[in-house]
Amino acid sequence: MNERYRKSVDLFVRAARVIPEGIYGHKNPGFLLPGESPYYAARASGSRYWDVDGNEYLDFLCGYGPVILGHNHPQVEEAVRRQMDKGIAFNHPGEPMVELAERLVGLISVADWALFAKNGSDVTTWAIRVAREHTGRKKVVMVRGTYHGAHAWCSAYPAGVLPEERANVLKMDWNHPEQLERLVEEHRGEIAAVIMTPYHHPTYAAQVMPAEGYWDSIRRICDREGIVLILDDIRAGFRLDVHGSHEVFGIEPDLVCYAKSIGNGHPIAVAVGREEFREAAEAVFISGTFWFSSVEMVAALTTLRILEETDAIAEMARLGRRLKEGLEELGAAHGFRVTVSGPPALPYLTFDDDPDLYHMQAFCREAIARGVFFHPHHNWFICAAHTDADIDRALEVADAAFAAVREGE
Ligand SMILES: Cc1ncc(COP(=O)(O)O)c(C=O)c1O
Structure with a gap:
């Protein structure tokens, strides 16, 4: 174990006695770099955060996406405080x-x-039910390797899930509309919904943009077969376009799910839809004790206003492009074939010849040890608080990290 993360590890040992897995879900150290990365955070501001050991990081994960304007954004937090002063649970x-x-x-x-709800999983699951109610059909098509949340129908993990709960979920591969054609033939008149992200962002692998004509084909098949097209824009939503990612890719969805960034870190998820789905939306019960709180609504209103009034989205893309170009150049200079995939504001680096992820894990371990937080297995996020100086620093650290990976071979 690296002494730099001593307090994190000590906390984890305590946690393991009183919390299942110590840290469960996607924040479990097993998904990161056990013993070589922080497990617990203490505070954050702008583009930086500090772990419980006092180490400072330039943050390229942004809470796994929700932080879009920067941590602890003064205007968002001021609006939240004013709302909280009025009371929180009405x-x-x-x-x-x-x-x-x-x-x-x-x-x-x-x-x-x-x-509105609280988490992305709430709205993806509800949108599926709305599609079933609207069509009177049972089956749902999703793309292999896509994360739509932790609920039974889509969880990547089998424990505690009944086969019956997944019996009506069919899978296809990204960028293969002919597979949807095949599923439609095999299950004609039975498919209620197709649910997809605007581009493919699997874990442990490079991101894949939609091929030319992909979305047109998907829309055409859905129209022809009376299938509801649900766009899961939870990860990228509002980072690429304040009007939603479907505008960037020319997608015409029926229902769209958002969460993550809309409240700049405050917990709020959103489902939106076309008029023709209102009746089903009214019929499918949805609720939650905490889902109506004005605090998160105010955070979202303020975040959206800032995204609309500033050039934050264009800036995130510009900085992301600088990071991408810089990393690809540095990788090549150190003799690695690397690719930075995905939209610039949600970049992800992969080593082209790295089947066991050894290089990627070593690269991120070295970057994290030098105060730049790159996740080895999940795409990264640029936020509006990142600056050119932050990108300069990230590239300086990346240079040293590539060198260390080369030395360690
Ligand atoms: C594309 C996508 N859909 C759904 C979800 C689930 O959201 P939540 O974790 O808020 O339930 C996530 C979370 O990472 C996501 O990236």
Whole structure:
């Protein structure tokens, strides 16, 4: 174990006695670099955070995506504090919920209504139920290797899940519309929904953009077969376009799910949809004790306003392009074939010849040890608080990390 992470590890040992797995889910150290990365964070500001050992990091994970304007953004937090001063758990929703729905209906081309929850999984699962209610059909098609949340129908893990809960989920590969054609033939009249992300962002692998004509083919098949097209824009939503990622890729979804970045870290998820799905949306019960809080609505209203009024989205793309070009050049200079995939604001580096991920893990371990947090197995995020100086620093550290990986071979 690296002494630099001593307090993290000590906390984890305590946690393991009182919390299943110590840290469960995607924040489990096993998904990162056990013993070679922090497990616990203490505070954050702008583009940086500090772990419990006091180590500082330039943050390229941004809480796995929610932080879009920067940690602890002054305007968002001021709006949140003002709202919290009024109380937090009411018997009724507040005016900000209506305002936020109006804002989203104005912003998003396919939104005639909007509905709010807390986590992405809440809305992907609900959207599937809406599609089933609307079509009277059972089956759902998803892309292999895509994460839509932790619920039974889509969880990547089998423990505790009944085969019956997955019996109506069919799988196809990304960028293979002919596989959807085949599934439609095999299950004609039975498929309620196709659910996909705007581009493919699997874990442990490079990201893949949609091939030319892919989305047109998917839409055409859905139209022909009466299938509801659900876009899961939870990871990329609002980072590529304040009107939603479907605008970037020319997608015409029926229902869209958002979460992560819309509240700049405050817990809020959103489903929006076209008018023709309103009746089913009204029929499918959805609720949660904490889902109506005005605090998160206000965080989202403020975040969206800032994204609309500033050039934050263009800046994230510009900085992401600098990072991508810099990393690819540095990788080549050190004799590695590396690729930075995905949209510039959500980049992910992979070594082209790295089947056991040894190089990627060593590279991230070396970067993290030098104060730049790159995740080895999950795509990265640029936020609006990143600066050119941050990219310079990240590339300086990447240079040293590539050299260390070369030396360690
Ligand atoms: C594309 C996508 N869909 C759904 C989810 C689930 O969201 P949550 O973790 O908020 O339930 C995630 C979370 O990473 C995601 O990236």
